[in-house]
Amino acid sequence: MGIEFYSTPASAPARMNLLLAKHLGVAMDVKEVDLQKQEQMKPEFLKINPQHTVPTMVDNGFVLTESRAMLMYLANKYGKDDSLYPKDPQKRALVDMRILFDISTLYPRFGEYVYPTMFAKTPLDPEKLKKVEEVLGYVELFLKDGFIAGSNLTIADFSMASILSTIEATAILDFSKFAKISEYLAKCRGLMKGWDELNQPGADMFGQWFKTGLAELQS
Known part of the structure; x- marks a missing residue:
């Protein structure tokens, strides 16, 4: 399984992670959530993220629901070096x-x-x-x-x-x-x-x- 990414286009917190994933060469299986149709309240989404927030990231079963934590995670796990997120x-x-x-x-x-x-x-x-x-x-x-x-x-x-x-x-x-x-x-x-x-x-x-x-x- 790859990274599932629940997103909506107008969301800046979602877009920042899509940009970083692209920069890192990490493939995202983007699943658009229509907030106007309240798709974030569907039982199948609430099972993944009870906070019903977008974006939500699932990496091989590991769920993240805070956008900036996603940035840190992506850089830590998939960065080729520590330039994007220094270890110093x-x-x-x-x-x-x-x-x-x-x-x-x-x-x-x-x-x-x-x-x-x-x-x-x-x-x-x-x-x-x-x-x-x-x-x-x-x-x-x-x-x-x-x-x-x-x-x-x-x-x-x-x-x-x-x-x-x-x-x-x-x-x-x-x-x-x-x-x-x-x-x-x-x-x-x-x-x-x-x-x-x-x-x-x-x-x-x-x-x-x-x-x-x-x-x-x-x-």
């Missing part, structure tokens, strides 16, 4: 710190701004947009050496780039104000195999989903 304690701690920043700060602040409009048809809150801009300013500082966690590509980049490309696709702010991030995303498109097939369409799908919700609210 300080270098690894920097990678972990950036990933934790993504999941605890960047992704939530973005969600707090866009999700109320997407799901509850609530007007956008300018104060929450300021929080997104603030956190993107931190990301600009992280990129001082070219990548999210230093001077070479790591799993922190797969985590962060999928989120940043999704934010860009929503057009909630002018990315030209964040020159380092714009340059970084262009670099990731060139470095990460399958970007235009595995990541960008899903980011664009999310962006259109947000724009449609916003247009309905304003009409």
Whole structure:
């Protein structure tokens, strides 16, 4: 058995793992879960993941339900060396710190701004947009050496780039104000195999989903 990967295209956490698997040359048997049809609540899926979250990864019976843990697992098990996820304690701690920043700060602040409009048809809150801009300013500082966690590509980049490309696709702010991030995303498109097939369409799908919700609210 290979890796079964339960995914949905608009999910940045799913896309980051598809990109990493492609980069590592690891085959994924992708099983799309339609969240709008509540397929994540089907008994057969709940048997695999009682939390009914997407993505979910199953590698020869071993189940993972947290997207960033999947990145770590893939790099640990299938990486040809430790460049993507260093074994040196300080270098690894920097990678972990950036990933934790993504999941605890960047992704939530973005969600707090866009999700109320997407799901509850609530007007956008300018104060929450300021929080997104603030956190993107931190990301600009992280990129001082070219990548999210230093001077070479790591799993922190797969985590962060999928989120940043999704934010860009929503057009909630002018990315030209964040020159380092714009340059970084262009670099990731060139470095990460399958970007235009595995990541960008899903980011664009999310962006259109947000724009449609916003247009309905304003009409």
